[in-house]
Amino acid sequence: MSKKRIYLNAFDMNCAGHQSPGLWSHPEDQSHRYKDSEYWIELAKILERGRFDAIFLADVLGIYDVYEDSRDAAVKQGAQVPVNDPMLVVPLMAQVTKHLGFGVTVSTSYDQPYAFARSMSTLDHLTKGRVGWNIVTSYLNSAAINLGLDKQISHDTRYEIAEEFLDVCYKLWEGSWEDDAVTLDKKNRLYTDPTKVHNIDHKGEYFNVIGPHLTEPSPQRTPVIYQAGASKRGRNFAAKHAECVFISSPTKRIAEKYVKQLREETKKVGRDENEIKVFSLFTPIVATTQEEAEAKYEEYKSYSSYEGGLALLGGWTGIDLSSYEPDEELRYIKNEAIHSAVEIFTKIDPDKKWTVKEVAEFVGVGGIGPVAVGSPERVADIMEEWIEDTGVDGFNIAYAITPGTFEDFVDLVIPVLQERGLVQKEYQEETLRGNLTGSSQLPLSHPGKQYHRSLQKSL
């Protein structure tokens, strides 16, 4: 392809109505089937047909309970609750695909890196090198309390723990087993050469792990690292570790600013500024004609849920909008939290005054990301404009209804993008990192790579 290709993730979660609260009630939506294997198998096949790079699975280990100071709205609308473990559906999807990657969200705040590193290596083996890890530090207070903490750890401490957690994982994945440690030498009856399996001897502030890793080297060793931190500390963390960054930006201007800052910080830590692929949240509502697409969007909106939208927004921002009337305007008041919510929406359109109902409707289809409504050509145009104007590398495609939104996109928009040379017609490599970067292994500039035995001076 002559032009830079557009990278594509599908954005989903092991629950109903991920970024479209209320749309589970749409007659065609299948998201309530999230607990059945078949749901994931069908979805994976659709995505590979559309040459998606990966499916990205979000996760929370708690329930959104800020709105009305209660979890009831989230529960009533199935807004990301009930929610199942994302890791366990990956082997199913890998089994019916050959190239599709899998980004799985796991928090560094509650797990032990030793056991977690084994689980990810196991997935990398079972998928033959198609696993990514979306690192989150977890923001929900309800999760922290249920997972053994008195209250949520402070934001900056969570990132400190995450840094050390990652260090332990890198050491296990890259530095413990040499490439040729497993010999399977039947003649000499040597399964593994013990001189090529090394302890990691990690002694830190939060973790002490001697090692060695329990798992033999998997195709990618370190899974592809995803990150979504929007805060300054989060961006800094992403600049250092991430290979893919996911942003939720309602407008091109906000996305552009973030991408610029991220690229600068990436250079500062000694990596190539384009080494990180940035994926922007994007919900396409597409039909053969513009009119049909617009009618479809109106129909979807009629199923979106006011309280579901505000429940999700409450969880994401910490802001409870329940004291507003639906027709009341969002306004600056003396409260830092509300301040930030107003900011999100004034940035979308500085001249517009948002009522709470409009806010809920906006979140109702596609979360706080943009919704592109139109004919296949129009949606393809919007995507091209985003890429050109913001510097993002691709999109995290969210659904209004599932698998309907993904099917529409794959059947209608992908052929247009392929025709324009913007989406790959065939996958290039076997592994996820291979497809994204041309190599299955971490690049030399990545901080995890320093732990690979071949690069350690003191062998």
Place this chain on the structure above:
Amino acid sequence: MSKKRIYLNAFDMNCAGHQSPGLWSHPEDQSHRYKDSEYWIELAKILERGRFDAIFLADVLGIYDVYEDSRDAAVKQGAQVPVNDPMLVVPLMAQVTKHLGFGVTVSTSYDQPYAFARSMSTLDHLTKGRVGWNIVTSYLNSAAINLGLDKQISHDTRYEIAEEFLDVCYKLWEGSWEDDAVTLDKKNRLYTDPTKVHNIDHKGEYFNVIGPHLTEPSPQRTPVIYQAGASKRGRNFAAKHAECVFISSPTKRIAEKYVKQLREETKKVGRDENEIKVFSLFTPIVATTQEEAEAKYEEYKSYSSYEGGLALLGGWTGIDLSSYEPDEELRYIKNEAIHSAVEIFTKIDPDKKWTVKEVAEFVGVGGIGPVAVGSPERVADIMEEWIEDTGVDGFNIAYAITPGTFEDFVDLVIPVLQERGLVQKEYQEETLRGNLTGSSQLPLSHPGKQYHRSLQKSL
């Protein structure tokens, strides 16, 4: 069937050479393929063809490092290392079977029950009610250190933690979501009735979990509880909680004694003495004729590993036999640990003096369980005798080579047992607990059941 049927588990682990150290080097053995999906898919199909009740997956989160005070012997022989996460292969096997159950080993000593309970519920959903949980409290010091503890927690404290861990899980699985909480009522736009989702408000010594559970009720709610504790405290724990118990007994006399004690203790805690199914470790080496089977056994033994056997035995018993010469007799010396190793082997045959080489050979095929070598009829006879003489309900079938041992058993012995009315010709129910007991739900006498909302007085 007129006679009591024999219950059958296959015993495996997400690693090579599970109970047959060295046999990975046999030309036909496929255990080194443990990291490929296809290995598990093929195995699951063989087992369902043979009407096995379940496959039981052992696990350790450490490496056997007692022998020679080093992990080298285990590493060289691939003796349960490298070892991958067992949970992640279950969805793959469930997808190609309809009835086979899956017993997964997870320790209660390092995990948080809140996240773990969600993973098990997810598996129970994905398998449509075919999951069991083998509760272990973990015995390897190397695991404890790598998982954040300064040293192994004491044996009794581990069981105290396990009791409370289970209580939290029971509350989440049985007591948090009412059966009809999820309504999926599209007309009234009610996904879940929030008045039917309850906090568990658990405040304990080791865990504080408010809840609610994150997952909607799965087909079995609580997975079938497996346990393998052989110690007094372990037996007591099993009597209270287990639905299936797994024993590794080299002789019928030892098995009989254990079963008797377990049934008595089960009665003492108010459960029916036959409510627990006891599975005895058993390795069948079978061929069309007795001679062929014996030749096969001799051939297998020639691939077993001396150091691999002693590495496993070291891990299981804590005893390092490296200071013995291979031809030296195992003897009582002033050391409690050696005492217990001698006991295991004198119980097999009180008149026999065991050399260390014989001990290693014994462990080399089938661990410390019995090996039945013979024609299909002879192996079926031995199994019948075990059932009659010991009171066990069935067997945990270990492999010498895989899938060869399972294929031989399914093709040759199962038809004989079916002909005798001892093994089911068809599965009776859809879920694992259904197949074992006739009902998918915990029985009223089980301590987990008390937390089910319908049985709680203070609704």
